[in-house]
Amino acid sequence: MKKTLLDKLNIPLTCKINRKLFKKQFIENFSLNMNEKKIISEDVENITLEYILNKDKINIAPFRDEKNDYSEIAFIRVELLSTKRLKKLSNIIQYIPYPLIVVFADENKICINISPKRINKNDSSKLFVQENYFTKWIDLDNSNKIEHEFLERLKIKNHPFTNFYEFYNSYLDKLLAFNASHYSGRLSQNANTKEVLREIEEIEVIIRETVSKIKKETDIRDKVNLNIDLKKLNEKLEDLKVTL
Numbered sequence: 304m305k306k307t308l309l310d311k312l313n314i315p316l317t318c319k320i321n322r323k324l325f326k327k328q329f330i331e332n333f334s335l336n337m338n339e340k341k342i343i344s345e346d347v348e349n350i351t352l353e354y355i356l357n358k359d360k361i362n363i364a365p366f367r368d369e370k371n372d373y374s375e376i377a378f379i380r381v382e383l384l385s386t387k388r389l390k391k392l393s394n395i396i397q398y399i400p401y402p403l404i405v406v407f408a409d410e411n412k413i414c415i416n417i418s419p420k421r422i423n424k425n426d427s428s429k430l431f432v433q434e435n436y437f438t439k440w441i442d443l444d445n446s447n448k449i450e451h452e453f454l455e456r457l458k459i460k461n462h463p464f465t466n467f468y469e470f471y472n473s474y475l476d477k478l479l480a481f482n483a484s485h486y487s488g489r490l491s492q493n494a495n496t497k498e499v500l501r502e503i504e505e506i507e508v509i510i511r512e513t514v515s516k517i518k519k520e521t522d523i524r525d526k527v528n529l530n531i532d533l534k535k536l537n538e539k540l541e542d543l544k545v546t547l
Contacts, residue, residue: 308406308413308443309353309378312458318360324350324379333398342392346385350396354378356467366468370421372430373467376402383409390435393418397432402471411444417475436478439485452490453481487547499546506540 326343329335329350335343357375358365365374381396383389386409393416396405405416415438420430441450455461462473480492482500513533520526 307353307380307408308454309380311454312378314354314356314378314459315361318354318356320352320355322352324352326350329395329398333395335395339391339395342388343395346383346388346392347381348384349380349382351380351382352377353380356470361464363464363470364466366466371468372420372422373402373471376404376467376471379403379405381405381407383407386414386440389414390437393435393437394432397435400430402430402467404471404474409440412440412442414438414440415478417471417478419471419475436475436482438478438481449481449484449488449490453477453484456490483547486544492547496547499543503540503543506536506543510536510540 326347329343330340355375355377356363366372367374377399379396379399381392383392386407389407393405393407396416397403397418397420402420403416403418405418407414407416416436418432418435421433423429423431438453441454446454456477457474461477463469476492477490479496479500480490483492483496484490486503510533513529513536517526517529517533520529
C-alpha cells in the first residue's frame with residue numbers, strides 16, 4: 304500500500320487506525336442540511352481516519368480546561384472528487400467532535416486543514432470550531448524547497464509532547480508559518496502572524512471586489528476614485544506583507 308503524507312509523519316504505529324468513515328455515517332449521525340448532504344455525496348471519494356492519538360497510545364498528556372478539551376487528536380485523510388466546495392466540506396468533516404488535523408487529497412495534491420475547537424458553553428460535552436485554517440494546495444510530486452521543508456516540519460518529532468493542546472497548536476503554528484512564507488519567502492512567524500494573515504486575506508478580497516467594480520464602472524469620475532482606493536489597498540497590502 305502506498306504511503307500517504309500522514310504515514311510519513313512517523314506517528315507511532317500504536318496510533319494507527321486506518322478506518323474508513325462512510326459518507327452515510329455523516330448523513331445519519333450529524334444534522335446535515337440538503338446542501339451539506341449534496342456536498343458530502345458529490346465531492347468526496349473516501350474519508351479515512353488514519354490515526355488517533357490519546358494517552359493510551361502515545362506519551363502525551365491530555366489537556367482540558369473550561370474552554371478547551373484536547374483529550375485526543377485525530378488525523379484524517381479525505382480523498383476528493385471535487386475541490387470547488389472545500390471550505391464547506393471542511394465544516395462538515397469538522398463535525399467530528401474532537402480536534403482534527405485533516406489532509407484533503409486531490410490526486411497528488413494536498414491541502415491541510417486545522418480548525419481549533421472550543422467547548423460549547425451550553426453543552427460541555429460538545430465542541431465547536433473556533434477558527435478555520437487551510438494551506439494552499441501542495442503538489443507532492445513537484446514541491447518547492449519551502450513546501451518540502453514545511454512537510455518535513457510536520458513530522459511528529461518536531462512537536463512538543465507536553466500535552467495535546469501544545470502538540471496541536473504546534474501544528475497550527477507551522478501551518479501559519481507556511482502560509483506566511485507565500486509573502487515573506489521564509490518559514491517563520493511572530494506573535495502577529497495570525498492577525499496579519501487574516502488582514503491580508505480580508506484586503507485581498509476587497510481588492511478583487513474593487514478590480515471587478517473598476518471593470519464594470521462606466522462613469523469616469525467614479526472609475527478614478529475606485530483606482531485611487533485600489534492603489535491605497537495595494538499599498539496597505541504591501542505594508543502588511545513586510546511585517547511577516
